[in-house]
Amino acid sequence: MTDAALPRRQPFALRFPSVMIFLAILALFTVGVTILSEGFGIGVISTSFIKTLGKTLCLCLVALAMDLVWGYCGILSLGHMAFFGIGGYAIGMWLMYARTEIIVLESLAAAELPPTAQEVSDGIATQIFGVVGSSEFPPIWAFAHSLPLQLAAVIIVPGLLALVFGWLAFRSRVTGVYLSILTQAMTLALSLHLFQNDSGLRGNNGLSGLQNLPGLDDVPQATVSLWFFWASALALGLGYVLCAWIVSGKFGSVIRAIRDDEARVRFLGYPVEAFKLVIFTLTAVIAGIAGALYYPQAGIVNPAEIAPIASIYLAVWVAIGGRGRLYGAVIGAAFVSLLSTWFTGGQAPDINLGFYTISWVDWWTVLLGLSFVAVTLFAPKGIGGLVDILIDRKSPNRHGADLGPDQGALREQEADK
Amino acid sequence: MSTLLEVSGVSVSFDGFKAINNLSFQIADAELRAVIGPNGAGKTTFMDIITGKTKPDEGRVIYGDKGASLLKMSESKIAQAGVGRKFQRPTVFEDQSVFDNLMMALKKTRGPLAVLFFKPSHEDKDKVADLADQIGLSGALHRKSGELSHGQKQWLEIGMLLAQDPRLLLVDEPAAGMTPAEREHTTDILREAAKTRAVVVVEHDMEFVRRLECKVTVLHEGSVLAEGSLDHVTKNEQVIEVYLGR
Numbered sequence: 074m075t076d077a078a079l080p081r082r083q084p085f086a087l088r089f090p091s092v093m094i095f096l097a098i099l100a101l102f103t104v105g106v107t108i109l110s111e112g113f114g115i116g117v118i119s120t121s122f123i124k125t126l127g128k129t130l131c132l133c134l135v136a137l138a139m140d141l142v143w144g145y146c147g148i149l150s151l152g153h154m155a156f157f158g159i160g161g162y163a164i165g166m167w168l169m170y171a172r173t174e175i176i177v178l179e180s181l182a183a184a185e186l187p188p189t190a191q192e193v194s195d196g197i198a199t200q201i202f203g204v205v206g207s208s209e210f211p212p213i214w215a216f217a218h219s220l221p222l223q224l225a226a227v228i229i230v231p232g233l234l235a236l237v238f239g240w241l242a243f244r245s246r247v248t249g250v251y252l253s254i255l256t257q258a259m260t261l262a263l264s265l266h267l268f269q270n271d272s273g274l275r276g277n278n279g280l281s282g283l284q285n286l287p288g289l290d291d292v293p294q295a296t297v298s299l300w301f302f303w304a305s306a307l308a309l310g311l312g313y314v315l316c317a318w319i320v321s322g323k324f325g326s327v328i329r330a331i332r333d334d335e336a337r338v339r340f341l342g343y344p345v346e347a348f349k350l351v352i353f354t355l356t357a358v359i360a361g362i363a364g365a366l367y368y369p370q371a372g373i374v375n376p377a378e379i380a381p382i383a384s385i386y387l388a389v390w391v392a393i394g395g396r397g398r399l400y401g402a403v404i405g406a407a408f409v410s411l412l413s414t415w416f417t418g419g420q421a422p423d424i425n426l427g428f429y430t431i432s433w434v435d436w437w438t439v440l441l442g443l444s445f446v447a448v449t450l451f452a453p454k455g456i457g458g459l460v461d462i463l464i465d466r467k468s469p470n471r472h473g474a475d476l477g478p479d480q481g482a483l484r485e486q487e488a489d490k
Numbered sequence: 491m492s493t494l495l496e497v498s499g500v501s502v503s504f505d506g507f508k509a510i511n512n513l514s515f516q517i518a519d520a521e522l523r524a525v526i527g528p529n530g531a532g533k534t535t536f537m538d539i540i541t542g543k544t545k546p547d548e549g550r551v552i553y554g555d556k557g558a559s560l561l562k563m564s565e566s567k568i569a570q571a572g573v574g575r576k577f578q579r580p581t582v583f584e585d586q587s588v589f590d591n592l593m594m595a596l597k598k599t600r601g602p603l604a605v606l607f608f609k610p611s612h613e614d615k616d617k618v619a620d621l622a623d624q625i626g627l628s629g630a631l632h633r634k635s636g637e638l639s640h641g642q643k644q645w646l647e648i649g650m651l652l653a654q655d656p657r658l659l660l661v662d663e664p665a666a667g668m669t670p671a672e673r674e675h676t677t678d679i680l681r682e683a684a685k686t687r688a689v690v691v692v693e694h695d696m697e698f699v700r701r702l703e704c705k706v707t708v709l710h711e712g713s714v715l716a717e718g719s720l721d722h723v724t725k726n727e728q729v730i731e732v733y734l735g736r
Contacts, residue, residue, distance in 0.1 A: 324602070337581045
């Protein structure tokens with residue numbers, strides 16, 4: 074008992090074996106997929122499936138962010154996909170601008186006089202905005218010519234929006250379901266704004282052709298898809314380590330305490346609002362980065378991507394995977410989004426009942442809804458709870474009481490030892 | 491002894507009901523004080539006002555050497571200034587170990603960045619171990635606090651308060667739901683704590699108050715009815731009428 078009385082400072086890896094296991098699995102997966110790919114390997118996995126896998130890794134990353142803000146800090150944000158979309162738009166603007174610039178320069182090169190800067194700019198604007206009946210760059214595109222500035226925007230714009238939104242919401246002590254509704258309103262307002270043609274971001278057309286990297290037309294998509302796949306895997310790995318580091322220390326202690334009993338944390342002297350704001354902003358930035366990696370693989374980003382339902386799906390993934398544990402979020406996002414691709418892609422065999430044919434393209438959302446309800450009722454720990462069964466962890470008996478009075482507090486059935 | 495906390499002329503009403511009515515109260519450094527009163531006397535509201543949870547309609551709450559007004563401070567700022575509070579129901583963070591609970595409460599910089607890069611030193615760990623010893627939980631440091639018994643949770647919460655190292659400790663019904671042996675231990679902890687700081691104990695149980703051997707303030711309908719030793723106030727006819735005589 075004496076040596077166990079106080080925890081000794083062990084290396085990070087030993088204290089959190091799950092991080093090492095996760096990184097090992099991710100590395101194996103990345104190498105495996107590369108070997109089986111068309112671009113660098115034996116060609117078993119098609120390029121489009123590589124893209125699906127790469128996109129899934131990005132969804133896992135944004136699910137990690139969601140788990141941090143909801144599973145650990147108890148803020149049920151239903152607006153994080155807005156930050157994800159903004160990340161996609163930020164990188165998409167540069168991709169579209171730079172590629173169109175090359176095309177315009179090529180076509181103008183045939184002219185007798187060398188084109189002026191104004192002619193080039195007008196040419197690009199006509200190409201990009203012709204579809205919404207405009208031929209001028211809106212002010213929002215001021216930095217689109219610069220990759221570093223747009224990369225900075227991937228981090229700064231979601232971060233700033235989250236900071237302002239969070240500051241307004243948290244300082245007014247908006248919590249629980251009211252905050253969820255506010256975040257839904259935020260993502261809805263943003264998507265409605267972007268749907269307008271004069272929003273400056275091509276209205277409902279969105280930004281397209283993002284899969285083509287400017288100046289790299291010679292590189293086949295089989296190769297480009299792997300580049301993005303690797304980048305997504307790297308981002309997920311780094312994101313996982315960052316999240317694990319945050320939740321492992323005293324900061325993690327405090328945010329879990331905020332989740333379970335906010336008022337008590339205040340009386341301990343912690344500025345609860347500041348902690349929430351840090352987590353909200355940080356996770357928005359992570360979501361932005363995930364989006365910036367996702368949309369070049371998807372090829373197109375449009376306002377429908379940040380519709381309110383997208384953020385609700387995000388919460389469903391985390392709930393099904395098991396909130397309050399990082400690997401749960403990853404498992405949930407990967408499992409549900411891949412399954413969703415399978416069902417909605419028309420690959421799942423329809424079930425003929427004689428009088429009615431269940432076509433999964435239509436019925437998948439119903440199945441997803443039912444499984445969400447079932448998980449919430451019967452297996453609140455989600456898929457991640459299977460790990461507890463495997464390593465035989467039992468929960469202490471809390472006599473049916475939740476872990477705290479707050480709405481984000483873990484329920485007794487969700488908590489572990 | 492100098493005055494640590496001075497509450498004067500404080501009133502607060504909820505939907506027309508006067509929960510606190512022109513209440514005045516003083517406590518010095520290193521003093522143990524029991525506050526008693528029937529249900530609805532305003533004991534909990536009184537604590538809410540001091541800790542910043544409820545803002546009074548009128549009156550002043552002055553605290554500390556510089557005479558700062560607590561009414562202008564947020565809950566977390568008041569806690570940082572050295573006012574600790576124990577709730578009626580034990581509120582510990584059940585999902586976390588006893589060690590984590592105590593470490594969180596330990597007096598340190600409370601800002602998010604300082605907390606993010608915080609690494610407990612040997613000193614901090616020793617302090618936590620000492621505290622766990624005081625509250626009789628050194629064998630349970632690594633247990634989830636959700637597993638503890640009701641009495642152990644009460645102690646853990648008192649331990650967390652001591653870890654905050656407050657100058658003023660507000661304790662709401664610490665003996666509720668405890669066994670006689672646990673009550674005795676709790677009395678010891680509180681009397682020990684009152685040697686170096688001000689402790690206000692709100693309690694229903696007269697036997698428990700008697701064992702604290704301290705000055706008693708009787709609240710009734712939101713104001714002070716009587717103040718003095720327990721024997722003194724129990725002889726007061728008004729007190730007998732509203733509280734003890736029933």
